[in-house]
Amino acid sequence: MPSDHALTATGLEKRFGHKLAVAGVDLAVPRGCIYGVLGPNGAGKTTTLRLLLGIIDPDAGERNVLGASRPREVSDRIGYLPEERGLYPSMKAREAIAFMGALRGLDWAEARRRGVEMLEAAGLGTAAGEKIRALSKGMAQLVQLLGSMVHRPELLVLDEPFSGLDPVNQEKLEALILAERDRGATILFSTHVMAHAQRLCERIAIIAGGKRRFEGTVDEARALLPMRAHLVPRSGNGDTRSFLPADAVALGDGFEFEVPPEGIEPVLARLIETGHGVAGLSIERPGLHEAFVKLVREGEAEA
Numbered sequence: 001m002p003s004d005h006a007l008t009a010t011g012l013e014k015r016f017g018h019k020l021a022v023a024g025v026d027l028a029v030p031r032g033c034i035y036g037v038l039g040p041n042g043a044g045k046t047t048t049l050r051l052l053l054g055i056i057d058p059d060a061g062e063r064n065v066l067g068a069s070r071p072r073e074v075s076d077r078i079g080y081l082p083e084e085r086g087l088y089p090s091m092k093a094r095e096a097i098a099f100m101g102a103l104r105g106l107d108w109a110e111a112r113r114r115g116v117e118m119l120e121a122a123g124l125g126t127a128a129g130e131k132i133r134a135l136s137k138g139m140a141q142l143v144q145l146l147g148s149m150v151h152r153p154e155l156l157v158l159d160e161p162f163s164g165l166d167p168v169n170q171e172k173l174e175a176l177i178l179a180e181r182d183r184g185a186t187i188l189f190s191t192h193v194m195a196h197a198q199r200l201c202e203r204i205a206i207i208a209g210g211k212r213r214f215e216g217t218v219d220e221a222r223a224l225l226p227m228r229a230h231l232v233p234r235s236g237n238g239d240t241r242s243f244l245p246a247d248a249v250a251l252g253d254g255f256e257f258e259v260p261p262e263g264i265e266p267v268l269a270r271l272i273e274t275g276h277g278v279a280g281l282s283i284e285r286p287g288l289h290e291a292f293v294k295l296v297r298e299g300e301a302e303a
């Protein structure tokens with residue numbers, strides 16, 4: 001495995017009965033990168049992560065994680081937040097974190113000290129002595145997340161880490177992920193919420209129907225779609241639309257449409273020549289959300 005990758009996978013396949021959950025996925029996650037595995041419900045994200053971690057074995061394909069072809073051999077160097085959350089309800093938050101650290105080989109006293117420190121740094125200091133059963137679901141999820149980081153893993157794998165968190169805690173989680181990356185860790189997380197991926201990920205893979213539909217940067221995904229223009233004519237007499245591209249739709253006090261392949265200039269020239277004028281114009285690249293929807297729909301149509 002090239003040493004600049006924390007993780008590679010080629011041709012991963014997993015079948016459950018008649019269902020081909022993962023149908024030949026390739027991944028290459030550079031070291032020190034925040035990498036998003038994106039996909040709709042049932043796409044195969046969780047199964048892919050579980051294959052990469054060695055929780056389940058593939059029917060076909062190869063994995064290499066932190067230099068090991070058997071991921072379980074390096075599990076002490078990995079942190080994992082599974083999709084099914086769960087901590088012992090009668091443990092106090094700081095003990096729950098320490099316990100997760102101890103499971104990964106960390107000395108108990110050190111794990112407990114780090115647990116308290118991490119809770120305080122995350123603004124959850126008051127929860128340190130609370131039992132898990134007394135915490136809200138979101139708070140318990142953050143405690144579990146801190147537990148997955150307490151042994152300072154080289155690779156952090158987070159399955160839908162944002163689900164179930166309110167916007168304030170989602171921001172906290174984004175900050176924690178960035179801090180882990182700055183520490184030097186590689187972070188691989190799954191999500192179907194594009195906003196987090198757009199803000200955090202240096203690279204993404206979009207999976208749908210068990211297949212990888214895209215791999216690259218967020219900007220490369222967004223560039224799959226044409227720019228969109230929002231144009232406000234100066235004089236709004238009724239026939240403005242006939243001088244605009246055919247897909248133009250009325251929006252607010254103007255129109256929205258895809259910037260045509262020949263550019264926006266001929267549209268502006270037509271409006272000026274015909275006396276409609278231009279009072280406002282903004283041109284934007286569609287977001288990751290739109291690129292995701294396009295790729296997933298194409299995948300569905302192909303299937």
Ligand SMILES: Nc1ncnc2c1ncn2[C@@H]1O[C@H](COP(=O)(O)OP(=O)(O)OP(=O)(O)O)[C@@H](O)[C@H]1O
Nearest residue numbers: 016019021039040041042043044045046047048192
């Ligand atoms: N243990 C299992 N037994 C049978 N089928 C399974 C099992 N695990 C997953 N599947 C099926 O494999 C497909 C992929 O599931 P997976 O959980 O990997 O998707 P996902 O992308 O994580 O979905 P979600 O976003 O809804 O969590 C689904 O059709 C699911 O029903």
